[in-house]
Amino acid sequence: MxxxxxxxxxxxxDDKDILSMxxxxxxxxxxxxxxIDHPLQAYKMxxxxxxxxxxxxxxxxxxxxxxxxxKIKNFNGMIQVVMMTAHITISNTLxxxxxxxxxxxxxxxxxxxxxxxxxxxxAVKLNRxxxxxHKLAAEGxx
Amino acid sequence: xQQETSKPFLQPFTVPxxxxxxxxxxxDEFVNRFxxxxxxxxxxxxxxxxxxxxxxxxxxxxxxxxxxxMDIMMPDMDGYETCRRLxxxxxxxxxxxxxxxxxxxxxxxxxGFAVGAxxxxxxxxxxxxxxxxxxxxxxxxxxxDKISHYxxxxxxxxxxxxxxxxxxxxQAAFGQLIQGIVHNLKGPxxxxxxxxxxxxxTLRMIRSEIEQGGDAPxxxxxxxxxxxxxxxxxxxxxxxxxxxxxxxxxSLMSKSSADQSSKPERLDLNSIIRSELAFLEGDLHxxxxxxxxxxxxxxxxxxxxxxxxxxxxxNNMISNAIDAMHGNADQTISISTSLNNHYAWLSITDTGxxxxxxxxxxxxxxxxxxxxxxxxxxxxxxxxIGTGLGLYMCLRSIKALNGDILVESQKGQGTTFNIKIPLAxxxxxx
Numbered sequence: 001m002x003x004x005x006x007x008x009x010x011x012x013x014d015d016k017d018i019l020s021m022x023x024x025x026x027x028x029x030x031x032x033x034x035x036i037d038h039p040l041q042a043y044k045m046x047x048x049x050x051x052x053x054x055x056x057x058x059x060x061x062x063x064x065x066x067x068x069x070x071k072i073k074n075f076n077g078m079i080q081v082v083m084m085t086a087h088i089t090i091s092n093t094l095x096x097x098x099x100x101x102x103x104x105x106x107x108x109x110x111x112x113x114x115x116x117x118x119x120x121x122x123a124v125k126l127n128r129x130x131x132x133x134h135k136l137a138a139e140g141x142x
Numbered sequence: 143x144q145q146e147t148s149k150p151f152l153q154p155f156t157v158p159x160x161x162x163x164x165x166x167x168x169x170d171e172f173v174n175r176f177x178x179x180x181x182x183x184x185x186x187x188x189x190x191x192x193x194x195x196x197x198x199x200x201x202x203x204x205x206x207x208x209x210x211x212m213d214i215m216m217p218d219m220d221g222y223e224t225c226r227r228l229x230x231x232x233x234x235x236x237x238x239x240x241x242x243x244x245x246x247x248x249x250x251x252x253x254g255f256a257v258g259a260x261x262x263x264x265x266x267x268x269x270x271x272x273x274x275x276x277x278x279x280x281x282x283x284x285x286x287d288k289i290s291h292y293x294x295x296x297x298x299x300x301x302x303x304x305x306x307x308x309x310x311x312x313q314a315a316f317g318q319l320i321q322g323i324v325h326n327l328k329g330p331x332x333x334x335x336x337x338x339x340x341x342x343x344t345l346r347m348i349r350s351e352i353e354q355g356g357d358a359p360x361x362x363x364x365x366x367x368x369x370x371x372x373x374x375x376x377x378x379x380x381x382x383x384x385x386x387x388x389x390x391x392x393s394l395m396s397k398s399s400a401d402q403s404s405k406p407e408r409l410d411l412n413s414i415i416r417s418e419l420a421f422l423e424g425d426l427h428x429x430x431x432x433x434x435x436x437x438x439x440x441x442x443x444x445x446x447x448x449x450x451x452x453x454x455x456x457n458n459m460i461s462n463a464i465d466a467m468h469g470n471a472d473q474t475i476s477i478s479t480s481l482n483n484h485y486a487w488l489s490i491t492d493t494g495x496x497x498x499x500x501x502x503x504x505x506x507x508x509x510x511x512x513x514x515x516x517x518x519x520x521x522x523x524x525x526x527i528g529t530g531l532g533l534y535m536c537l538r539s540i541k542a543l544n545g546d547i548l549v550e551s552q553k554g555q556g557t558t559f560n561i562k563i564p565l566a567x568x569x570x571x572x
Contacts, residue, residue: 025340061430086328108332
């Protein structure tokens with residue numbers, strides 16, 4: 001199976017400038033990036049469309065990112081979620097991992113390329129796991 | 143604030159020396175005046191005299207008078223009328239009046255008390271009775287004066303300690319707000335930093351695309367154009383975000399300099415509200431979980447006030463509204479300003495549980511609160527806490543401007559506070 005890098009990513013943050021900035025940062029990559037500034041709409045999109053990865057802020061109106069993370073993991077455990085927050089606390093960090101996030105980044109980001117690197121890490125993992133899943137599915141069909 | 147804490151304001155009550163009392167004797171008959179004057183001066187009191195009602199009122203207003211002994215039957219203005227006028231005038235209303243009269247039938251006595259007299263002395267006068275009644279009423283008057291003085295002092299002490307408590311509460315709230323403000327500043331900072339880094343990566347890619355030569359004869363023009371557009375967009379983003387950052391810092395600066403002023407100035411009520419709302423955005427609960435309907439008049443509303451006091455009243459009203467809606471599904475605050483009859487009106491409505499009818503007349507009383515107080519018996523209360531001083535201080539600040547705070551509330555229907563403040567001069571047309 002060839003290396004797949006055009007995974008679909010949904011980025012969620014109530015700050016539209018940060019969304020544009022992240023969209024920009026992902027521009028030179030092959031990822032298919034969608035952004036949304038509202039967590040409730042974000043969850044609806046996740047239910048109705050396919051996303052491989054979600055990058056979400058924590059402190060947001062209507063629904064906080066940790067709740068969104070739990071809902072996503074309940075809905076589909078395969079979706080890989082990366083958290084980001086300006087509210088740097090021990091509980092935010094531990095909760096993010098407890099609820100199944102793959103990573104957490106603190107704002108302002110040390111280096112925006114670290115987030116792309118995190119996405120690349122997730123992509124490597126997804127490539128490996130997906131190829132096994134495909135194989136299993138193919139064998140099951142026989 | 144340094145206070146003379148060593149000096150207790152409540153001194154034990156002692157009746158002053160007799161020579162410190164000055165008694166007014168009113169009678170059109172010289173002989174009657176002379177008789178009373180003689181008894182009283184022998185007893186050690188000071189006296190002064192008037193021979194009719196008009197003179198009596200004059201004397202009571204302009205000279206220190208502790209007690210009035212007055213005849214009833216006088217030409218022009220009788221004792222009843224004189225007494226009625228003395229009791230109507232706030233300057234003389236507290237001076238006890240004793241009628242000296244031969245008319246001691248019930249009807250006349252009732253009339254005497256009805257016009258406000260404290261007591262009567264029958265004619266012909268008996269020396270012992272005069273001394274006893276005068277002494278009793280002077281003692282009573284001295285006690286009353288002391289009590290009203292105590293009340294004034296108490297009022298001052300309550301106001302000062304309230305201010306102190308509120309200051310402490312405000313400092314704690316301020317600490318929390320600072321955290322929120324820092325959080326808000328991180329937004330644009332994240333954009334600026336991230337955009338710069340993304341821009342650098344993009345420019346590097348453009349460079350390597352152009353330099354690669356060798357294998358590919360020409361750079362991929364479409365790709366270079368796309369990357370260049372991206373780099374420009376990143377720079378635009380950083381610029382916008384730095385503008386946002388500057389705006390936030392400017393509004394903080396103007397708030398902090400407004401907080402320093404302590405003199406009444408001509409202010410725009412709408413600007414104060416806007417700047418306070420921007421500041422309150424630092425409170426993450428207020429920013430994210432409270433719906434806000436803001437409807438301010440398009441024109442400025444000039445008022446004469448001390449900026450931080452108005453800001454404090456506004457803040458207090460907002461935090462009360464937030465507390466009232468604690469745990470509710472719909473948390474909406476409506477804020478509007480309007481002009482009406484030479485007054486500026488500020489209206490703040492919440493969607494909280496409303497105020498119980500038995501509480502509505504007490505909410506402005508000092509130390510009245512329906513929230514748990516934070517004290518030793520309640521070291522870690524759940525939900526909003528209160529000192530019971532917020533509204534009391536708000537009303538004081540607004541009353542000092544000759545304004546008022548009106549409240550409309552029904553249990554379960556939310557609460558509206560209407561604050562009215564006199565307008566400062568005509569509205570400028572800009």
